[in-house]
Amino acid sequence: MKMSTVSGLMWVEKYRPKRLEDMVDQREVVESLTHLLSRPAEMPHLLFSGPPGNGKTTAALCIARQIFGEGWREFTLELNASDERGINIVRSKVKTFSRFRGMSTELPFRLIILDEADMMTSEAQTALRRIMEQSAERTRFCLICNYSSRIISPIQSRCAIFKFRPLPREDFESYLSRICEKEEVAFDEDALEEIYRISRGDLRKGLNILQSSASVRGSVTAEAVRDLAGVGLVAGVREVLESAVSGNYIEARRRLFEYMGTLGLSGTDVIRFMMTALEEMDRLDSSIVDVLAEYDFRLLEGANEDIQLSALLAKLTAAFQGS
Ligand SMILES: Nc1ncnc2c1ncn2[C@@H]1O[C@H](COP(=O)(O)OP(=O)(O)OP(=O)(O)O)[C@@H](O)[C@H]1O
Ligand SMILES: [Mg+2]
Structure with missing residues (x-):
């Protein structure tokens, strides 16, 4: 949900990178994905895993944009496995979505981003595996999870697996400082350090603390950060x-x-x-x-x-x- 703060838009959305190369860190993942995207028609199913707020959903959306171009939304289905507990809902959505063939993409498939895939029971994952097989000709899945070990092995073996690292402190802090500069908000270095400590490298959490400190207190100090976060x-x-x-x-x-x-x-x-x-x-x-x-x-x-x-x-x- 959006709320009006300093700039009228949440910074997590405002500054969400649109291209893979603009992402903070995740160099190895970005390099291999960029390589895959050079021949998009041959792209396998993808499985992204890693801690919260470090770029998994962002990367999936960048891929959609980069392979489909302008009209990417039309060719991309975003599902949340934990919202749609019933695998039947996933099945019918995938079915309807993959049946429909638009004219404006040269790629023979559509992209289905399934977030929080590790929240699915193993029975649901077994059903998902069948859905993936049945729709294989017309779809590519990008499964997202926090722990790849919670994904059943027949699915793992069908996917190229990408492990997103926790963001290193320096990258995290310098990214926040650049955002403060763009937003013309005063900040202390030790406040950024405090944000990193509190959010444990989760950049979504970090950006949200940064934004609330800037909007509630007018500047980003360690005291404001501790206050707002505690x-x-x-x-x-x-x-x-x-x-x-x-x-x-x-x-x-x-x-x-x-x-x-x-x-x-x-x-x-x-x-x-x-x-x-x-x-x-x-x-x-x-x-x-x-x-x-x-x-x-x-x-x-x-x-x-x-x-x-x-x-x-x-x-x-x-x-x-x-x-
Ligand atoms: N590597 C990154 N580079 C740039 N921005 C990032 C990165 N990771 C996270 N962000 C910022 O944090 C927000 C949340 O990131 P994202 O949705 O990609 O997290 P996630 O890894 O999917 O987390 P979760 O596991 O909680 O779904 C993004 O909108 C973006 O602003
Ligand atoms: Mg996500």
């Missing part, structure tokens, strides 16, 4: 919960997604901070803990984050009105 996190959740306590569900939900978007938080992070915030607000009783535990578990099982968090907030809002 204490500020609980305070942010607290605002969300206060709207819920006052019975304003719509407002609570809006704040929640805005807050998650700016800081790049995951659903499980949010539930953890909710626990602390509710304790501070003296609202933590056994029934509330039960609710948090239930939703934490659902997220862990891979349920849709937007839906689950919306439902969690609705439940909390109702519980507060009853107490």
Whole structure:
């Protein structure tokens, strides 16, 4: 979700590289992919693995752009394996998508980007393997995961595997400093170091902390960064919960997604901070803990984050009105 901040656009999207050679680091991956792209018709299925926020989805989108050109969206299907838990949905989408043949590409196939492939059960992966075989003539898959070891071996053996490294500190920090310069935001070197430490090399998280520090505090200092990433996190959740306590569900939900978007938080992070915030607000009783535990578990099982968090907030809002 987009939110208006300093520039009106989230920096993670604004600065997402459009070409492989513009990516930060990942030299080996970029070199081999560039080599593959010199003969796109012979491109195999791809499997990208590595820690969060280091360029996997970005690279997949660069490939789509580079092989299909301008109208790449028409030839690219982006699916999220954990959103679409039912493999049947994946199957029918792939089927519909690969059946349709556009006129404006010379390539005989379409690209299907399947994010979070390692969230699929092994049964679903077995079904996916069949889908890949059945649609082989007209599709190439780019599977994305955090751990390639969680992908069943018959799929691994059908793909060219690319391991994305955690971004080195120097590249990470110098990239952030270039963005500060472009955005004309003042920054301290030690603040960038702090961002690297907190985000553990996850550039999405890093850019989001950078942007919120710039937009909330007007500059990027180590203190602002620590504040926004630590204490500020609980305070942010607290605002969300206060709207819920006052019975304003719509407002609570809006704040929640805005807050998650700016800081790049995951659903499980949010539930953890909710626990602390509710304790501070003296609202933590056994029934509330039960609710948090239930939703934490659902997220862990891979349920849709937007839906689950919306439902969690609705439940909390109702519980507060009853107490
Ligand atoms: N190597 C990189 N070069 C340039 N920008 C990057 C790189 N990695 C991440 N980014 C920035 O971080 C954002 C998130 O990156 P991306 O979506 O590619 O991460 P990911 O590896 O797919 O993460 P996840 O595993 O969480 O899906 C991008 O929009 C981009 O701005
Ligand atoms: Mg991704």
